[in-house]
Amino acid sequence: MRRAVFLLLLTLLTSAIAPQKTTRKKAPVLVSSDTGIYADALTGLTSTLDLSVDAPVTYLDSLEEDESRLSRYFTDHSDADFFITIGSRATRLALAEAKDKRVIFSMVNSPRAFGLAGRPDACGVSMDVSLSEFFTTLKQISPKAKNVYAFYTTEEGEFAAQEGDYLDFRNGVEFRRTKLTSKDDFARALESIKGKADAYYLVPDALYDSEQFQILSDFCKKNKIILMTSFTSLMQAGATFSIRPDYGRIGSLTADMANRVLSGRDCGERRVVFPDQSFFSLNESFAKESGLEIPGPIKERASRTRLFLAGVNLMNEGKLKSARIVFDSILARDPGNASAAFYKSAIVERMSGTQTRHILDIARRDYEQKNYERALAGYRQVIEINPGNPEAREGMRATLLLVSEQSRIRGDGAANPYDAARQYMAAIKYSSENLKATQGLERIRAQQKPQIPVYLQEGIGDYDQREYDRAIQTFENILLIDPGNKQAQEYLRISIKKRDALRRLQAR
Numbered sequence: 001m002r003r004a005v006f007l008l009l010l011t012l013l014t015s016a017i018a019p020q021k022t023t024r025k026k027a028p029v030l031v032s033s034d035t036g037i038y039a040d041a042l043t044g045l046t047s048t049l050d051l052s053v054d055a056p057v058t059y060l061d062s063l064e065e066d067e068s069r070l071s072r073y074f075t076d077h078s079d080a081d082f083f084i085t086i087g088s089r090a091t092r093l094a095l096a097e098a099k100d101k102r103v104i105f106s107m108v109n110s111p112r113a114f115g116l117a118g119r120p121d122a123c124g125v126s127m128d129v130s131l132s133e134f135f136t137t138l139k140q141i142s143p144k145a146k147n148v149y150a151f152y153t154t155e156e157g158e159f160a161a162q163e164g165d166y167l168d169f170r171n172g173v174e175f176r177r178t179k180l181t182s183k184d185d186f187a188r189a190l191e192s193i194k195g196k197a198d199a200y201y202l203v204p205d206a207l208y209d210s211e212q213f214q215i216l217s218d219f220c221k222k223n224k225i226i227l228m229t230s231f232t233s234l235m236q237a238g239a240t241f242s243i244r245p246d247y248g249r250i251g252s253l254t255a256d257m258a259n260r261v262l263s264g265r266d267c268g269e270r271r272v273v274f275p276d277q278s279f280f281s282l283n284e285s286f287a288k289e290s291g292l293e294i295p296g297p298i299k300e301r302a303s304r305t306r307l308f309l310a311g312v313n314l315m316n317e318g319k320l321k322s323a324r325i326v327f328d329s330i331l332a333r334d335p336g337n338a339s340a341a342f343y344k345s346a347i348v349e350r351m352s353g354t355q356t357r358h359i360l361d362i363a364r365r366d367y368e369q370k371n372y373e374r375a376l377a378g379y380r381q382v383i384e385i386n387p388g389n390p391e392a393r394e395g396m397r398a399t400l401l402l403v404s405e406q407s408r409i410r411g412d413g414a415a416n417p418y419d420a421a422r423q424y425m426a427a428i429k430y431s432s433e434n435l436k437a438t439q440g441l442e443r444i445r446a447q448q449k450p451q452i453p454v455y456l457q458e459g460i461g462d463y464d465q466r467e468y469d470r471a472i473q474t475f476e477n478i479l480l481i482d483p484g485n486k487q488a489q490e491y492l493r494i495s496i497k498k499r500d501a502l503r504r505l506q507a508r
Contacts, residue, residue, distance in 0.1 A: 421445070428441065
């Protein structure tokens with residue numbers, strides 16, 4: 001059912017009217033399996049991916065049911081511009097089989113373990129949450145906690161755990177990791193840390209099947225050890241807390257990479273991007289059974305996550321108005337919450353069909369083709385529909401800065417100080433971030449201000465001679481240099497009034 005819903009969503013998104021092209025770009029999406037976390041990532045991907053790209057979705061577990069389909073998959077997509085993968089299994093397969101194509105991966109742990117050094121054309125988004133977040137949260141829950149242990153058996157697990165070697169002292173803990181030969185060593189390894197461990201970090205590793213996790217959970221509860229994991233699904237089975245990434249946001253970040261590649265650019269400054277939003281979950285009953293007292297702020301943090309996930313669930317159930325109310329309430333308290341802004345944008349997108357996505361795609365192409373005025377109009381149109389759309393807001397900010405810079409350059413090359421001041425002021429109006437324009441305007445005003453008494457006399461002379469148009473021009477120029485000049489303001493006002501009266505008289 002979940003697979004059918006998301007395939008339908010993808011069909012709706014990719015079938016929207018898009019700007020005409022001679023050929024459509026093709027980026028097949030290979031998903032490891034039909035699970036909830038990958039479905040969330042797929043939602044983020046399809047909500048952000050350029051509508052002009054043909055991105056058929058295939059599930060690896062479905063392909064594996066038919067050996068002939070699996071062997072033909074990459075041959076059948078030999079015309080692809082690049083592949084997008086979601087999940088470790090799909091990523092490994094694409095890197096091995098699609099050696100002549102770029103692979104943009106998503107939702108993988110420990111990307112370094114995928115041999116990216118040999119695939120400079122591969123880039124993507126990891127789902128690893130920094131151990132720093134775990135260590136910081138641990139100290140907030142139990143300030144006296146010091147010794148943190150972790151066991152693993154695979155290369156991926158080792159890569160995931162190594163980060164702790166550099167972050168533990170910085171966060172006031174001591175992290176000890178051990179690679180085990182096999183699962184048979186696990187129970188004995190746990191016994192070796194009894195009475196020593198304050199906390200245990202469950203590394204994403206093949207070591208932890210349901211049986212081994214239950215052994216770990218029982219051991220931690222019995223010995224009052226805080227059990228930390230990045231898998232929220234394990235919380236009810238028995239863990240103290242989890243911190244996991246926002247899977248929908250990961251999908252959106254992956255689409256951002258794909259959109260850059262589609263426009264002819266590289267993946268970006270970094271080949272691997274890490275999650276910028278995470279969710280915290282707490283198992284209060286497990287903590288209580290472990291003899292742990294949870295501080296109030298930690299409970300509040302968990303409560304916020306429950307509210308957020310309630311909004312996500314409402315959205316996935318199609319209850320869009322209720323979901324929007326949830327995210328509006330989150331944003332009212334936390335305007336900078338990127339995940340809430342993303343999901344609200346996705347809701348508005350669904351409520352308005354694919355209208356905003358289509359307009360954004362056109363605005364992005366206008367921006368890339370340096371049609372900045374048209375790009376601004378597009379971004380403004382999206383913001384009218386969805387004021388919180390982060391891509392439209394960032395697009396407008398970037399476009400305004402470029403238009404501002406164009407005015408600033410014209411100001412630098414202006415023939416006279418007044419035209420320069422006008423261009424600098426226009427640049428600042430477009431973007432207050434343009435410091436060069438601000439400095440240019442200040443420089444012109446400082447240079448010309450000593451001449452203001454002379455300019456005033458010239459303007460007053462024209463006024464006395466009833467040369468009102470010339471007088472108006474002079475007073476306006478003075479106010480460009482000295483906006484607060486009261487004498488110029490008054491003479492400008494009465495010059496305009498008398499010029500207009502004279503024109504009416506002449507028109508009779």
